Amino acid sequence: MTETLTLPQVIEPTIFELSSPGRTGVTFPEPDVPRSDLPAELLRADLPLPELAEVDVIRHFMHLSHLNYSVDGGFYPLGSCTMKYNPKINEDMARLPGFLFTHPLQPIETVQGSLALMYTLQEWLKEISGMAAVSLQPAAGAHGELTGVLIMRAYHRDRGDHRRTKMLIPDSAHGTNPASSGMVGLQVVQIPSDSRGNVDLNALKAQCDETVVGLMLTNPNTLGLFDEHLEEVIRTVHECGGLVYGDGANLNALVGVMRPGDIGFDILHFNLHKTFSTPHGGGGPGSGPVGVAAHLADYLPSPIVGIIEEGTDDLAPLFGFIHPPRSIGRVKAFHGHFGVLVRAYTYIAMHGAEGLRAVAENAVLNANYLRARLQDTYYIPYNRVCMHEFVAEGRFPGSDVRALDISKRLMDYDFHPPTNYFPLIVHEALMIEPTETESKRTLDAFADAMLRIAEEARTQPELLHEAPHRTPVGRVDEVKAARDLVLCCWFPENQ
Amino acid sequence: MTYIPNTPREQAEMLATIGVSSIEELFQDIPPRYRYPKLNLPPALSEMEAAAELKELAENNENVRDHLISFLGAGAYFHYIPAAVDHILRRGEFYTAYTPYQPEISQGTLQAIFEYQSLMCALTGMEVSNASHYDGATAVAEAVNMAYAVFRGKRTRIVISPSVHPQYRAVVRTYVQGMGLELVGDESEANALQSPFEIESLIDPNTALVIVQYPDFLGRLYDYTSLVQIAHAQGALVCIAANPTALALFKTPGEMGADIVVGEAQPLGIPLSFGGPYLGYFTTRKQYVHKMAGRLVGETVDQRGQRAYVLTLTAREQHIKRERATSNICTNQGLMALAAAVYLSLLGKQGLRQVAELCYHKAHYAAQRLSQIPGFSLAYREPFFHEFAIRLPRPFEEVQHHLLEHDILGGYHLGADYPSLKDHLLIAVTEMNTREEIDYFCEVLQEVSHD
Numbered sequence: 001m002t003e004t005l006t007l008p009q010v011i012e013p014t015i016f017e018l019s020s021p022g023r024t025g026v027t028f029p030e031p032d033v034p035r036s037d038l039p040a041e042l043l044r045a046d047l048p049l050p051e052l053a054e055v056d057v058i059r060h061f062m063h064l065s066h067l068n069y070s071v072d073g074g075f076y077p078l079g080s081c082t083m084k085y086n087p088k089i090n091e092d093m094a095r096l097p098g099f100l101f102t103h104p105l106q107p108i109e110t111v112q113g114s115l116a117l118m119y120t121l122q123e124w125l126k127e128i129s130g131m132a133a134v135s136l137q138p139a140a141g142a143h144g145e146l147t148g149v150l151i152m153r154a155y156h157r158d159r160g161d162h163r164r165t166k167m168l169i170p171d172s173a174h175g176t177n178p179a180s181s182g183m184v185g186l187q188v189v190q191i192p193s194d195s196r197g198n199v200d201l202n203a204l205k206a207q208c209d210e211t212v213v214g215l216m217l218t219n220p221n222t223l224g225l226f227d228e229h230l231e232e233v234i235r236t237v238h239e240c241g242g243l244v245y246g247d248g249a250n251l252n253a254l255v256g257v258m259r260p261g262d263i264g265f266d267i268l269h270f271n272l273h274k275t276f277s278t279p280h281g282g283g284g285p286g287s288g289p290v291g292v293a294a295h296l297a298d299y300l301p302s303p304i305v306g307i308i309e310e311g312t313d314d315l316a317p318l319f320g321f322i323h324p325p326r327s328i329g330r331v332k333a334f335h336g337h338f339g340v341l342v343r344a345y346t347y348i349a350m351h352g353a354e355g356l357r358a359v360a361e362n363a364v365l366n367a368n369y370l371r372a373r374l375q376d377t378y379y380i381p382y383n384r385v386c387m388h389e390f391v392a393e394g395r396f397p398g399s400d401v402r403a404l405d406i407s408k409r410l411m412d413y414d415f416h417p418p419t420n421y422f423p424l425i426v427h428e429a430l431m432i433e434p435t436e437t438e439s440k441r442t443l444d445a446f447a448d449a450m451l452r453i454a455e456e457a458r459t460q461p462e463l464l465h466e467a468p469h470r471t472p473v474g475r476v477d478e479v480k481a482a483r484d485l486v487l488c489c490w491f492p493e494n495q
Numbered sequence: 496m497t498y499i500p501n502t503p504r505e506q507a508e509m510l511a512t513i514g515v516s517s518i519e520e521l522f523q524d525i526p527p528r529y530r531y532p533k534l535n536l537p538p539a540l541s542e543m544e545a546a547a548e549l550k551e552l553a554e555n556n557e558n559v560r561d562h563l564i565s566f567l568g569a570g571a572y573f574h575y576i577p578a579a580v581d582h583i584l585r586r587g588e589f590y591t592a593y594t595p596y597q598p599e600i601s602q603g604t605l606q607a608i609f610e611y612q613s614l615m616c617a618l619t620g621m622e623v624s625n626a627s628h629y630d631g632a633t634a635v636a637e638a639v640n641m642a643y644a645v646f647r648g649k650r651t652r653i654v655i656s657p658s659v660h661p662q663y664r665a666v667v668r669t670y671v672q673g674m675g676l677e678l679v680g681d682e683s684e685a686n687a688l689q690s691p692f693e694i695e696s697l698i699d700p701n702t703a704l705v706i707v708q709y710p711d712f713l714g715r716l717y718d719y720t721s722l723v724q725i726a727h728a729q730g731a732l733v734c735i736a737a738n739p740t741a742l743a744l745f746k747t748p749g750e751m752g753a754d755i756v757v758g759e760a761q762p763l764g765i766p767l768s769f770g771g772p773y774l775g776y777f778t779t780r781k782q783y784v785h786k787m788a789g790r791l792v793g794e795t796v797d798q799r800g801q802r803a804y805v806l807t808l809t810a811r812e813q814h815i816k817r818e819r820a821t822s823n824i825c826t827n828q829g830l831m832a833l834a835a836a837v838y839l840s841l842l843g844k845q846g847l848r849q850v851a852e853l854c855y856h857k858a859h860y861a862a863q864r865l866s867q868i869p870g871f872s873l874a875y876r877e878p879f880f881h882e883f884a885i886r887l888p889r890p891f892e893e894v895q896h897h898l899l900e901h902d903i904l905g906g907y908h909l910g911a912d913y914p915s916l917k918d919h920l921l922i923a924v925t926e927m928n929t930r931e932e933i934d935y936f937c938e939v940l941q942e943v944s945h946d
Contacts, residue, residue: 008802011602015610015840025841026577028849032930036859038852039878042716044746048617051843054579061607061837065588068603072587085498086591089542094768095581098553101560103567104770105907107899110563113555114769127534139629139771140826142813150672179813179823183640185673188818226524257522258529273826277498282604283594283626283790283829285772301669329669333570333632333662333759334770346549352539355497357531361518362499362506368521369509385521411600416593422814439500440509466798471599473797481795481807485784487623488613489794 011472012063016489019050025057067472068282069416075442077370079389079419079431080174080222082252082274087350090277090343099342104334108308108320114338115319118305121345122289128348128356129248129268130261131291133324135300136336141249143331144269144288145180145216150328151267151292151299152214152243153184158326161241168207168215168237170199172223172423174249177216186213193425197225197382199233208236214243214266220250222423222431223382224367224389234264243267243296251275252435253364253387256357266293276344287340302327303335362436363388366443370434373447377454381426389433391426401457403428405464409456412470413449497539559767562902564932566861568882568923569712569907570631570660571770572740572762574850575926576838580764583837590830594790598805599797604829605804609792611836618742618839619756620749621778625789627828628775631736631759632663635706636670637777637788638734638755640822642704643674644786645732650703656691657681658711659736661912667706676703687913688875691717695725702731704755709737709748713909713921714882715875716745723752739763739776739835741880743851755779764838765831774831785811788822853926854881861924861933868937870944874919882923884909884916887943891918894943901939 010017052060069076076083094100102111122134138144149167156164167181170191178188189207194200199217215237220226227233234244246260246268252275254260260268272278273286280286292300303321311317321335351359364387371390375383378392394403407417407430419431434443456463468474501509506518515521522530540548559565559573567573584590588603595601595608608626615624628634639653653676655664664681671678680694691707698705705726710716719735726733734755735748740762742748748756760774761767779787785808793807813820842850858881866873870888887894891908898905906923909916924933 006800008796008800010802012606014606014613015836016613019843024843024845025579026846028575028846028853028926031853031856033857033860033933035856036863038744038855039716042718042745042878044620044742044744044750047743047844047848049614049839049842049844049847051845052840054577054841057837057840058579058583060840061583061833062586064603064606065583065586066603067601067606068588068592069597069600070588071591073591076593078593081593083593087498089546091585091590093546093549093553096550096553097560098550098556098558100766100768101558101573102556102769103559103565103573103767103904104571105567105569106557106559106563106904107895110557110899110904111769113552116555117552124536127536130532139633140824142823142825143629143633146670146823150669153673174825175813175815175817175820176823176825178818179816179820182818182820183670183673183823185675228524231526254525256534257531258525259532262529262532263526279590279830280593280826281590281828281830282592282601282607282833284827285629285829285831286826287772328672330632330662330665331669332666332771333630333660333773336770337772338769339766339772342549346545349537349540349548350542350545351497353534353536355539356534356536358497358499361521362501364521365501365506365509365513365518368513368515372513385515385523387521407597408599411597416600417597437498437500440505468599472602473599473801473803474799476598476797476803476805477795478805478807481793481805484793484795485781485807486794487609487784487791487807488616489609 014489015050015052015060018052018056018060021051023051023053025052025054074414075438075446076416077418077432077434078416079433080249082433082435084277084435085437086277086279087347090346093346094339094342112319115305117345118341119319121341122305124348125270125289125291128255129291130259131268132294133297133300134289134291135304136289136341137301137331138288138290139332139337140284140286141269141271141288142176142180144290145176146183147290147301147331148245148267148269149180149184151296154299154328155296156213163211164213166211167213171425172221173216173218174247177247196228197223198227198229201229201232204233204236208240210241212240212242214245216245216247218247218250220253220387223391224386225382226387230263249274250388253360255360256353257360261293266296272340272344277347278340278343285337285340287337298324298326299328300324301331302329359436366434366436366438370432370443370447374450377451389431391423391429391431393426394428394430396457399457399461401461401464403430405467406430406453409453409464409467410449411468415446415449563904564902565904566906566922566924566936567904569921570759571767572923572925573767573927574762576764576766577841579841580834580837584830584834589833595806598803602804605792607833607836609794609804611832612792614836614839615776615778618739619737619778620747621756622781623784624776624778625787625791627832628777628789629828630773630775632666634757634775634777635663635736636667637822638757639667639671639704640788641786642732644821645783646703650701651676652699652702653678653704654680654694654697654702655706656694657687658691658713659706659708660712663736687916692722695722698726698729698731700729702729704732704734706734709735710741710880713884714879715877716880718746718751720751740851740854743847760835763835765834772828772831774828774835786821789824789827850926854924857928858883858924864933864937868941868944881925882921884919884921887918887920889943897943898939903936903939
């Protein structure tokens with residue numbers, strides 16, 4: 001039997017395929033110093049990089065950009081990702097020459113502007129969260145979690161409490177929570193949810209003993225629900241000597257409305273790329289500052305920004321780096337994602353207390369509005385007033401249409417799908433987070449599309465199974481990708 | 496101001512649809528005594544006021560483009576970034592997109608990452624690259640994590656050269672706190688100038704990973720082939736943290752036999768930006784791909800027979816495997832990886848080599864001029880790329896003060912991390928430094944040498 005090999009159609013060639021020997025997109029001046037001999041025994045034979053003109057590069061990446069969906073292009077109701085609008089002024093501020101062209105190791109006297117910004121942002125995040133101290137070093141939410149878990153571990157060990165090895169994590173948690181605990185060598189114990197979507201108090205109490213490091217709690221949780229027994233949950237963990245870690249992924253529901261520190265969280269990470277509008281960048285960079293209560297302040301990653309010399313009426317204070325005495329150490333090089341911090345600072349400065357409260361209020365209003373519009377058509381398993389997001393089931397009685405089909409069909413209506421198949425405790429989950437930056441008009445258009453898709457599921461299910469139809473590519477063969485593992489279009493053996 | 500489009504009338508309509516009478520009713524689950532705290536934040540600024548405030552803050556910095564002549568490197572380098580790079584990064588289609596979990600509407604990001612992976616493989620001589628880590632330091636820490644997983648925790652020794660970036664070593668120490676690993680090789684801060692090959696004697700059958708840097712933190716270039724062979728003879732893996740600009744000219748870590756090549760890719764088109772966001776790159780051999788952390792893009796086809804790209808081997812990752820994942824990493828440095836891909840595409844084979852050669856020639860010119868100043872001497876005789884160490888005739892603080900008075904950032908004080916290198920300065924020279932700047936630097940240092 002002979003198999004006919006048909007090569008796949010190429011939408012956009014790779015930069016390697018576009019390369020033409022001898023081209024270059026940039027030229028540099030000739031050296032203005034005498035040339036020195038290169039160490040012959042250390043040189044590489046060839047540098048297999050592509051060769052393109054500037055116009056080739058610009059057109060290539062422009063073509064690629066057209067294949068993307070984005071917040072600038074449309075509605076992105078991706079649950080737990082807080083895909084809010086990214087204000088343009090933030091981008092300009094991060095590119096001010098005074099910020100862009102400063103080296104992280106400059107003497108502190110020459111970077112007082114950057115340090116003042118970081119100090120003020122630390123103070124603002126403390127005020128917003130009710131935590132006593134903040135480090136801006138962690139690079140992303142998961143990195144903040146790792147930092148927080150290391151702080152919890154160090155705190156117990158410092159008190160000579162070496163028995164604590166168990167981290168309690170609700171079944172609705174993001175995967176990063178157990179993964180962060182696993183990296184620190186802790187044993188993860190899953191706590192189930194009760195019928196109203198809260199932490200199951202009895203199950204929690206049964207696990208709370210002298211081996212508990214703490215509880216990692218996302219509140220509101222990934223069902224978009226505020227735990228109705230939050231105070232009791234926190235008290236239960238504290239009573240057995242554990243600490244309570246707050247995953248700040250869903251802080252957009254609470255900002256300006258409630259401070260996690262006030263109700264007893266010991267640690268909280270912030271996702272500046274969610275709550276504070278810094279862009280997701282197609283997968284990063286994020287920024288995951290960590291706030292802690294007073295009894296954990298000495299453990300924060302080092303360094304953080306402090307006042308080295310108090311100011312006077314005429315003289316600004318001198319900002320510098322301070323090293324918390326019992327610090328868990330450094331979690332990344334230099335001082336955090338400074339460019340992201342500038343964007344978050346700009347955002348908070350333009351909101352103030354009332355603006356931030358309006359953010360949470362409208363995020364919650366928008367989510368409940370969508371919930372109200374969809375609840376008669378889509379089954380919502382924990383259907384009560386939600387916070388910034390809610391989870392519906394993407395399946396219908398007597399139909400083989402699944403959440404995946406609904407998600408793909410939404411693309412034909414020019415919407416980004418919701419997060420699907422998460423949280424794991426809901427079958428065929430569709431997790432919908434509209435954020436506050438969407439108008440009623442957009443929400444209505446999305447709800448109309450969802451209702452129409454439900455109708456299509458009944459009348460033309462094949463339309464959904466084969467969706468999307470109007471996107472640059474159709475459903476992709478994920479099995480082939482994992483089996484063939486073509487991860488690179490250049491291989492050393494081609495040399 | 497805020498970015499909320501809904502008007503009070505629309506809000507009222509929405510509340511009616513929900514069936515509640517006020518927004519506050521939606522927050523009933525929050526215990527009343529915690530609800531609506533008074534936040535002590537400054538009053539909200541308009542966009543023009545915010546722009547003025549930020550401009551003032553930025554102008555309170557002295558920057559290396561407009562105010563200071565900089566010879567500061569030590570892990571972050573001032574290079575020229577072609578204008579086209581930022582024009583691509585500012586495309587909303589790229590920077591306001593999420594992680595490409597939905598391949599049908601994310602082919603732009605996916606193909607760009609695939610190309611980034613390919614470019615990093617080409618540069619390092621390795622077979623697979625992931626989609627990025629937070630920075631060079633965390634990429635090294637993830638190499639430890641991977642080696643730990645490769646040996647299923649059965650090998651517990653990590654051997655690390657003292658001439659790996661001090662902050663990278665610090666981050667590795669933080670990451671391994673709960674893993675039960677023993678970190679050896681860099682305790683002897685007394686002898687930082689020792690050859691990195693000295694750590695060979697520490698490699699034993701319990702060693703999971705050996706970590707060296709290329710060029711090392713002091714700027715020295717070594718061919719690590721023999722070290723790799725010794726490590727492999729003990730069954731250990733080798734991680735080389737490499738400067739990507741140097742790889743335009745010098746033998747690749749892949750050729751030396753390294754198992755993991757990581758590093759800080761900030762020099763590839765990413766601004767200094769006071770330390771971040773930067774780009775940790777991570778490459779390895781295909782045989783270890785299942786143990787590698789981070790996202791990975793693979794080529795495949797779609798149902799219409801078109802070539803397409805998709806995130807693959809996701810079963811390694813936290814959202815599937817939870818506590819058994821290879822790492823907790825989720826958000827990475829997507830946009831910075833795009834910057835590196837655009838930068839490398841623009842410069843290409845010729846441009847990147849030209850940059851590396853400019854760095855090399857200017858650094859060697861500077862080293863030669865500086866070592867002629869009475870009292871100043873090069874700290875070592877090994878080959879170097881664009882960074883080198885000199886011994887100062889006077890205390891560092893005094894020299895730094897004098898240089899700053901002349902608006903010069905002289906370099907990094909090695910004594911801060913290596914007590915034995917008190918009054919040693921680590922000097923970086925790139926294509927951004929003109930001959931005039933180097934000559935001026937030498938003149939000003941000359942003044943220090945005669946009192």
